[in-house]
Amino acid sequence: MSETTLGGIAGRMPKFIRRADPAVVTAFACIVVLLLLGSLYSRSFLSPEYLLQQLKVASFLGVIATGMMLVILLGQIDLSVPWSVATGAMMACAAAAYGTVGVALAIPFGILCGVAIGIVNGIGVAYLRIPSMIITLATNAVAQGLMVVYTGGFSPQDSATAAMRYLATGFAVPAVPNAVIIWALIGAATVFVLTRTSFGRAVYGIGNRERAAYLSGIDTRRVVMIAFAVSGGLSAFGGVLLAGYASKAAQSMGDAYLLPSIAAVVLGGTSILGGRGSYLGTVAGVILITLLQSILSVMQMPEAGRQIIYGVVIVAMLLLYGRTPANR
Amino acid sequence: MKDWRYWLAEQRGTLLAFAIFIVMFAIYSANHPAGFTANVVQTAANKGVLLAFVAMAQTLVVITAGIDLSVGMIFTLTNCMASWLVVGTGLETAFGVIAVVGTGLLCGAVNGAIVIYGRLQPIVATIASGAVYFGLALLLRPVPGGSVNEDLADFLTGRFFGIVPASLVALFVVVLVIWVPFSRSELGRAAYAAGSSETAAYMSGVPIRRGKFLAYTLAGLLAAIGGLFLTFFTYTGEAAYASGNAYTLFSIAAVVLGGVSLFGGKGSAIGAIFGALAFRTIGDLLFVFDFDPLWQPLFQGVVLLIAVSLGAFALFRVRNRLEWFL
Numbered sequence: 001m002s003e004t005t006l007g008g009i010a011g012r013m014p015k016f017i018r019r020a021d022p023a024v025v026t027a028f029a030c031i032v033v034l035l036l037l038g039s040l041y042s043r044s045f046l047s048p049e050y051l052l053q054q055l056k057v058a059s060f061l062g063v064i065a066t067g068m069m070l071v072i073l074l075g076q077i078d079l080s081v082p083w084s085v086a087t088g089a090m091m092a093c094a095a096a097a098y099g100t101v102g103v104a105l106a107i108p109f110g111i112l113c114g115v116a117i118g119i120v121n122g123i124g125v126a127y128l129r130i131p132s133m134i135i136t137l138a139t140n141a142v143a144q145g146l147m148v149v150y151t152g153g154f155s156p157q158d159s160a161t162a163a164m165r166y167l168a169t170g171f172a173v174p175a176v177p178n179a180v181i182i183w184a185l186i187g188a189a190t191v192f193v194l195t196r197t198s199f200g201r202a203v204y205g206i207g208n209r210e211r212a213a214y215l216s217g218i219d220t221r222r223v224v225m226i227a228f229a230v231s232g233g234l235s236a237f238g239g240v241l242l243a244g245y246a247s248k249a250a251q252s253m254g255d256a257y258l259l260p261s262i263a264a265v266v267l268g269g270t271s272i273l274g275g276r277g278s279y280l281g282t283v284a285g286v287i288l289i290t291l292l293q294s295i296l297s298v299m300q301m302p303e304a305g306r307q308i309i310y311g312v313v314i315v316a317m318l319l320l321y322g323r324t325p326a327n328r
Numbered sequence: 329m330k331d332w333r334y335w336l337a338e339q340r341g342t343l344l345a346f347a348i349f350i351v352m353f354a355i356y357s358a359n360h361p362a363g364f365t366a367n368v369v370q371t372a373a374n375k376g377v378l379l380a381f382v383a384m385a386q387t388l389v390v391i392t393a394g395i396d397l398s399v400g401m402i403f404t405l406t407n408c409m410a411s412w413l414v415v416g417t418g419l420e421t422a423f424g425v426i427a428v429v430g431t432g433l434l435c436g437a438v439n440g441a442i443v444i445y446g447r448l449q450p451i452v453a454t455i456a457s458g459a460v461y462f463g464l465a466l467l468l469r470p471v472p473g474g475s476v477n478e479d480l481a482d483f484l485t486g487r488f489f490g491i492v493p494a495s496l497v498a499l500f501v502v503v504l505v506i507w508v509p510f511s512r513s514e515l516g517r518a519a520y521a522a523g524s525s526e527t528a529a530y531m532s533g534v535p536i537r538r539g540k541f542l543a544y545t546l547a548g549l550l551a552a553i554g555g556l557f558l559t560f561f562t563y564t565g566e567a568a569y570a571s572g573n574a575y576t577l578f579s580i581a582a583v584v585l586g587g588v589s590l591f592g593g594k595g596s597a598i599g600a601i602f603g604a605l606a607f608r609t610i611g612d613l614l615f616v617f618d619f620d621p622l623w624q625p626l627f628q629g630v631v632l633l634i635a636v637s638l639g640a641f642a643l644f645r646v647r648n649r650l651e652w653f654l
Contacts, residue, residue: 129640
């Protein structure tokens, strides 16, 4: 494999580096390059405050990308992220308007709405065998329709609860933003589930070949369904955090998270065909995307240029290591 | 089996879409305050034709078992371009139209190149290329504006002989000039074959790469024609993210309603056109029944959800559970 091509150098390297996925290494290398480029542009780029701030911004994307990764590992995709995010945020804020009970239940209610969207996706994909890209687009449209009816086409007036703000912007541990802690907890749980439980093994198995997984006794349909429900819930939770960060929900707040979440997962070396990928890669992808966004905005690149660079970078990275095998 | 039964089996999706459209349009025009007049038909045609072009574009790609999530953005980009270029004297306008259509071809060719020769997954590749096209559109039109050659615009959005909507005629011409030759050509067959079973087609020496590339390229062209017509209808160019996304989404709905299989290899652009017209009519039904326009997105979303769920009926024909996992 690639270890032999590196020859003697690789032989002296510690084991964990030799075993590392080249895509993950590339992603981390790109992060370092971006940081160096950024520090050439502005000295404050390497300051701890700035880096911590970036990590905080990255954690919203990180939470959403975690759900996306689960679904992509199955060989599916979740295109309902934009309005799952917005629904989670809006419903959490809406619940906050109903007295103290509402305030207490705001966060679970928002997440639950996302789980509901995810379950519809899961039923469609797992039981009705509809291509995931199609059914998730459709549920996205339905969620958008529901929210438009609910809000009357304007951004809702309800604001986030104190708990939501605390989760997104507070500091439970000095100097470490809560959002980062949440991302770390969710990440740790995901790593545990993916590598240490039969559910996680089933996810990889289904991603490789669902037919084989089914024949080896896995209830593949239930696993797919649960994965989509989790993805919807995590998207909605990302929305709840974002609403806490901005202290209110907005109509198109989720639009900016679809492409980045897919890109983060895929740039982190997870195969878009499913069955292969590590959470470490997703972490790298999320940080990479966030840094790229941050540098572009520090350079005061207008939205148009950002979109173009973004698309080009993603295609370029995919061409580097996201290609499917050729026909034989 | 007789020939006509083969034909019927092949065209079942298209005929079903046609029937849905006729029924929906009958309900629509029967309840329209103005009734079934040339004006009502013209307005409906003008709205429907935009989606029909984008749906045709989507069909070409879906036939190859791919998907183009950037059609809406090509549509938006060409709309913005047309609002700069399709102005002035006849010659300048002609040059502008060619430039806009050429841009569409180029966008489609880029999609085709990265999907086929770059071997990337169509979903991710076209979402990313769509971001680029939207960025370019935003560069051209940071704020909505611009203009268009109004003589040409009025000619193509008006009526011939006071009855026939010009946009429908244009759609018909495009079908005759692009779709019919494509579907009957060797490369068109290759696109179908690639969608039906890429491995088998490859083994039989079918030029699948060129066929798929042509499909993606022509999809860009058709989306550009749609963008051109949008400019003729609105007289302006606007880089609207939401509208580009909506067109991508609706094109998929139209394709599904039009009986084109999302697994590739089956269906025709004619079906997708009727699917598009039917989808637009269904969306507009709310207006003739005096519902709040706020309900329209939800209504369209539910129609889309039902349309895509209809494919699940195929599950009843499954004899062996392993066929679930294609």
